[in-house]
Amino acid sequence: MSFLELNKVTKVYPNGTKAVHETSMNVENGEFMVFVGPSGCGKSTLLRMIAGLEDITEGDINLDGKLINKVDPSERDVAMVFQNYALYPHMNVYNNLAYGLKNRGIDKQSIEQKVNDAAKLLQISEFLQRKPSMLSGGQRQRVAMGRAIVRNPKIFLFDEPLSNLDAKLRIQMRLEIKKLQQKVGVTSIFVTHDQVEAMTLADRLAVINNGIIEQLGTPIEIYNNPKSLFVAGFIGSPQMNFIDGELKNKTLFAEGFEIKNVQSDFNGEITLGIRPEHMSQSDSGLINLSVELVEQLGSDNLIYGELKNKKDFCYRCPGNQLIEKGSKISLNINDNNYYVFDKSSGNRVN
Amino acid sequence: MKIKPLQIIAHIILIMGVLLMVVPIWISFASSSHESVTILTEGMKFHLGDQLTRNYNEVLNEKGGWSEEVTAAKMFINSFVMALGIATLKVIISAMSAYALVYFRFKLAVPIFWVIFITLLVPLEVRIFPSYKIVSDLGLTNSYTGLILPLVASATATFFFRQFYKTIPDELLESAKLDGANSWRFFIDFLVPLSKTMIAAMFIFMFVYGYSQYLWPLIMTTAEEYWTVVMGMKIIYTESYEGVALPRTAERFAYIILSMIPPVLVVVFLQKWFIKGLIQTEK
Ligand SMILES: Nc1ncnc2c1ncn2[C@@H]1O[C@H](COP(=O)(O)OP(=O)(O)OP(=O)(O)O)[C@@H](O)[C@H]1O
Ligand SMILES: [Mg+2]
Numbered sequence: 001m002s003f004l005e006l007n008k009v010t011k012v013y014p015n016g017t018k019a020v021h022e023t024s025m026n027v028e029n030g031e032f033m034v035f036v037g038p039s040g041c042g043k044s045t046l047l048r049m050i051a052g053l054e055d056i057t058e059g060d061i062n063l064d065g066k067l068i069n070k071v072d073p074s075e076r077d078v079a080m081v082f083q084n085y086a087l088y089p090h091m092n093v094y095n096n097l098a099y100g101l102k103n104r105g106i107d108k109q110s111i112e113q114k115v116n117d118a119a120k121l122l123q124i125s126e127f128l129q130r131k132p133s134m135l136s137g138g139q140r141q142r143v144a145m146g147r148a149i150v151r152n153p154k155i156f157l158f159d160e161p162l163s164n165l166d167a168k169l170r171i172q173m174r175l176e177i178k179k180l181q182q183k184v185g186v187t188s189i190f191v192t193h194d195q196v197e198a199m200t201l202a203d204r205l206a207v208i209n210n211g212i213i214e215q216l217g218t219p220i221e222i223y224n225n226p227k228s229l230f231v232a233g234f235i236g237s238p239q240m241n242f243i244d245g246e247l248k249n250k251t252l253f254a255e256g257f258e259i260k261n262v263q264s265d266f267n268g269e270i271t272l273g274i275r276p277e278h279m280s281q282s283d284s285g286l287i288n289l290s291v292e293l294v295e296q297l298g299s300d301n302l303i304y305g306e307l308k309n310k311k312d313f314c315y316r317c318p319g320n321q322l323i324e325k326g327s328k329i330s331l332n333i334n335d336n337n338y339y340v341f342d343k344s345s346g347n348r349v350n
Numbered sequence: 351m352k353i354k355p356l357q358i359i360a361h362i363i364l365i366m367g368v369l370l371m372v373v374p375i376w377i378s379f380a381s382s383s384h385e386s387v388t389i390l391t392e393g394m395k396f397h398l399g400d401q402l403t404r405n406y407n408e409v410l411n412e413k414g415g416w417s418e419e420v421t422a423a424k425m426f427i428n429s430f431v432m433a434l435g436i437a438t439l440k441v442i443i444s445a446m447s448a449y450a451l452v453y454f455r456f457k458l459a460v461p462i463f464w465v466i467f468i469t470l471l472v473p474l475e476v477r478i479f480p481s482y483k484i485v486s487d488l489g490l491t492n493s494y495t496g497l498i499l500p501l502v503a504s505a506t507a508t509f510f511f512r513q514f515y516k517t518i519p520d521e522l523l524e525s526a527k528l529d530g531a532n533s534w535r536f537f538i539d540f541l542v543p544l545s546k547t548m549i550a551a552m553f554i555f556m557f558v559y560g561y562s563q564y565l566w567p568l569i570m571t572t573a574e575e576y577w578t579v580v581m582g583m584k585i586i587y588t589e590s591y592e593g594v595a596l597p598r599t600a601e602r603f604a605y606i607i608l609s610m611i612p613p614v615l616v617v618v619f620l621q622k623w624f625i626k627g628l629i630q631t632e633k
Contacts, residue, residue, distance in 0.1 A: 053524050074530045086521035090543045099539070103530035147529070 001065060002026035003187055004050070004155060009059035011045050011211075019045040021211045022059065027189065027204075032181055035191045036198035036234070037208035043191040046208070047157050050189065052076050064154055074103075079148035080157040083164065085140050087132035093119075093143050094128040100151045118150040121180070138169050145177070149184060156181070156188040162197065174200060195235050199223070207231045229346035232273050232339055238302060238314050240339070243272045247340065247349075255308040257286045259333075264340055266349040273339035276302065276316040285330035289313060294325055303329070375610070382406075382603035389599045405604045420574040422582060422605060428497075429561055429579040430612050435498035436560030437553050444504045445549065448511035449537055453523065463512065470505045474566055482569055492573040501560065507552045514548050515541060550623040557616045579609045 004027040011020040019042040027033045035043040048054040050061060052073030061068050068076055079100075088096050097115045106114075119125040122142045132140055141161065148156050158177075162170045178201055181188050192198050198205055199219040207214045207222065207230070215222055215231045226232035232240050245254035247270045252259040254272050279287070289305035296319065303315040303323050315331055323329060340350040377394050384399035410423045447466070451459050474481060481500045490496030518541070526536050542549070567578045577585075586598075586605050 051524075051528060053527070073524070073527045074532060076528075078528060080525065080528050082521045082525060084519070084521060086519065086525040088522070088526075088540070090540075099526075099531075100529035103535065151529075 001062075003029040003031075003064060004189075005060075005062040006046075006050075007060040007062070009046070009049060009061060010057050011042070011049060011054065012057045019211055020049070023211075023213055024059075025206060025213060025216060027187060029187055030185050031187055032178070032201060032203040033187075033189045034198045034202035034205050035189065035208055036195060036205060037193065038234070039193055041208045042211040043193075043208055044159055045211075047080075047159055047189060047191050050155070051078050051080050051157050053080075077151075077154045078157060079151055079153040079155075080159065081144045081148050081161040083160045085132075085144040085161075085164075087140060087143055087147075089132055092129050092131055093124060093135070093146075096132065096143055097146050097150045100147065104151075114150050118146045121149065121183075122146045137165055138173065141165060141173055145180070149180070149186075153186065156186050158188065158190040160191055160193070162192070163194075170197075177201065196237060199235070205235075207234060209234075226273075226339065227348050229271060229273070229341040229348075232341070232348075236275055238276050238316065240273045240275050241310075241313050243274070243307070243310050243313075244343065245270055245272050252340065255310050256288065259286070259338070262340060262350055264350040266340070266342060269343040270349065271341045271343050271346075273341060274333055275337065276314040278334050278337035279315050279331040280334055281317070281321075281329055282332045283330065285332040287313075287331040287333075288328060289315065289331060290328050291323055291325055294323060305329070375607075378603045379607050382600055382607055384600055386598050386600040389603075390597070401600065405600050406608070409601050409604045409608065420577050420582075422579075422608065424575065425577050425579050425582045426608065426612065428494075428576055431494055432497045432563070432567070432578060433557045433560035433612070435494065436501045436563075437556040439498065439502040440504040440507055440556045440560075441549055441552050443502055444507035444552070445511050445541070445545070446537070448508050448515055449541060451508075451512055452515040453533070453536075463508075466505050466508055468505075469503070474501060478565065478569065481566075485570065492571055492576050494576075496570055497567055497576065497578075498560075501563070501566065504556065507556065510548065510552065511545065514545055518544065546623055550620045554617055554620055554624075558613050561613055583609065 006023055006025050008022045008024055009020060010018075010022050012018050023046060035046060037043055045054060049056050050063075052068070052071060056069050063076065063078075088099065091099065094115055097118060098111050101111045101114060115128075116125070119128055122145055124139060124142050124146060127135060127139060127143075132143065135143065141164075144161065161177075162173055165173060174197055177190075190197075190201055192201075202219050204217060205219050205222055206216045209230050215227045217225075219235075222231060222235050226235060229242070233242070243254045245252055247253075247262060247264060247266050247268065249267070250260070250262050250264065252262050252270070252272060259272075287307060289303070289307055291303055291305045293304040295302040295304070299319050301317050301319055301321065301323065303317060304312050305315070307313045315329075317323070338350075339348060341347060342349050377396065380395045380398055381389055382405055383402040384395055385401050388399065389395065411421055413421055451463050485491060485496045485500060488496075490499065522540065523536060526540060531539060562580060563578070564580045564584075567576070567581055571577060571581075583605065586602055
């Protein structure tokens with residue numbers, strides 16, 4: 001039995017919005033699970049049902065071997081970090097951390113011990129006497145983390161905790177969260193719509209779309225083997241290139257080129273997906289691109305060009321490989337690293 | 351800093367406002383320190399006289415009323431108890447009912463709120479006969495309970511607390527819940543400290559309201575030991591002059607000055623909280 005088990009969990013809001021459809025998944029003890037998906041796909045709803053802040057319309061949630069559907073949030077022993085941190089504005093940092101412990105009837109001395117330990121871990125010891133309004137965004141973020149850690153809960157829930165930080169701080173905090181979780185070893189669920197955040201943090205990743213888990217797996221599995229058009233488009237940056245085409249008797253016809261011996265029995269309209277980083281230049285390549293725009297990132301260059309009827313086709317090459325705007329280049333797909341999707345259903349067919 | 355003409359005008363208006371408020375009080379105070387004869391013959395005074403302690407002593411301790419039983423000091427205590435009781439209970443009850451209306455999302459919350467709101471249209475003066483009937487049937491005439499109880503519900507305060515609670519983000523409640531706080535703890539540990547300013551303001555407002563009640567104590571009290579300051583004011587102006595040659599004008603002024611002290615004290619005392627809340631925006 002897994003640590004957290006979701007069994008056909010469904011959420012219908014009172015106004016009729018169906019936010020989560022029959023979702024089942026398991027999270028193992030100590031695992032870092034990330035929910036990723038576009039805005040409005042139901043990530044927060046799913047997380048809030050685990051926290052007990054939203055009623056479960058149908059299905060079961062088990063935590064640590066116990067059915068928690070009807071358990072009050074105050075008794076679930078879960079901790080949550082909110083997007084806007086939800087620090088207690090009238091309490092200083094010390095009391096923000098101590099409040100949950102006080103409610104559990106822990107004696108003063110151990111509270112002090114725990115709060116000081118957590119504060120040291122998060123490097124907020126010097127702010128303990130300050131009110132949250134006197135802290136910077138990053139410091140507030142740490143306090144919010146501290147409030148979760150100090151109680152040593154069964155599970156941490158994070159709802160986009162980094163989205164209010166600037167880009168640099170976000171990357172730094174991302175790293176710290178990951179390190180912290182490995183150190184503390186508490187099972188965590190992290191919600192984000194940023195796929196880079198998802199890839200870097202997750203032990204396992206759940207890609208959610210329209211209230212359904214499209215794919216569940218390790219970040220690398222999902223990157224290498226996306227099961228659907230949606231997952232393929234969502235994971236990976238820059239985005240995968242999609243080209244419409246047709247598959248007939250294992251031969252794929254796309255805009256101006258064809259691929260033979262495709263590993264698929266599918267016949268009909270398809271969408272071909274190629275990652276920008278899965279191509280390389282060659283003299284007589286498959287794909288002929290007229291370069292329109294070059295983005296130099298230093299380590300890499302992103303080449304955008306036109307391919308017959310397909311605009312903004314992207315190719316990623318090492319930064320030392322100079323390609324001029326207006327030139328024509330010819331590309332081959334490395335090691336048959338391409339994906340074929342059924343155009344109507346979006347399912348992978350190769 | 352350069353002083354702009356607009357600022358000068360604003361200050362002139364402010365100073366005029368202050369004078370308008372302060373001068374009559376000063377005249378009353380100055381006049382209360384003379385002999386009644388002086389005031390009756392020479393008019394009101396701007397400077398202090400030499401009868402200050404005598405006049406105030408007399409007002410506070412002289413027994414008055416029909417049966418000569420009640421002193422002004424007793425009336426001050428009565429009014430203070432009544433106003434304190436009304437203000438305290440009004441704040442507690444309305445804060446709690448607003449809490450119920452905002453956070454316990456039961457179906458009838460909105461209609462109930464409007465019913466509470468409509469009671470603004472029926473102040474005590476309108477429902478004075480039924481209220482009196484109930485209180486007297488309960489045997490509460492001539493008691494502090496009877497003076498206070500019919501006035502403890504407040505639609506105004508409920509409304510203000512409700513509006514304030516609505517501005518508190520939901521995440522705060524959710525986060526507190528996950529930290530193990532039940533509804534009661536959330537009220538005490540969060541809503542009360544967060545609405546300190548509001549509570550202080552409401553308390554001042556309701557204290558003055560309770561203190562200046564006239565009709566209700568007038569109807570409610572037959573025993574002189576429950577008379578209130580405002581009732582006393584009426585009495586001191588219509589007292590008979592048997593044995594006294596002249597109307598006691600100076601003592602009247604002394605009484606007026608004394609009657610202002612309790613509300614002023616409440617304001618001065620709570621002002622600290624009030625201003626603290628205004629300066630620190632903790633949200
Ligand atoms: N209280 C509510 N009542 C009705 N519908 C709601 C409520 N909360 C959310 N929804 C709807 O449920 C769906 C899922 O919302 P949810 O907040 O879970 O999205 P999300 O994946 O967290 O999005 P975001 O990344 O923008 O936070 C949305 O369509 C939203 O409009
Ligand atoms: Mg969300």
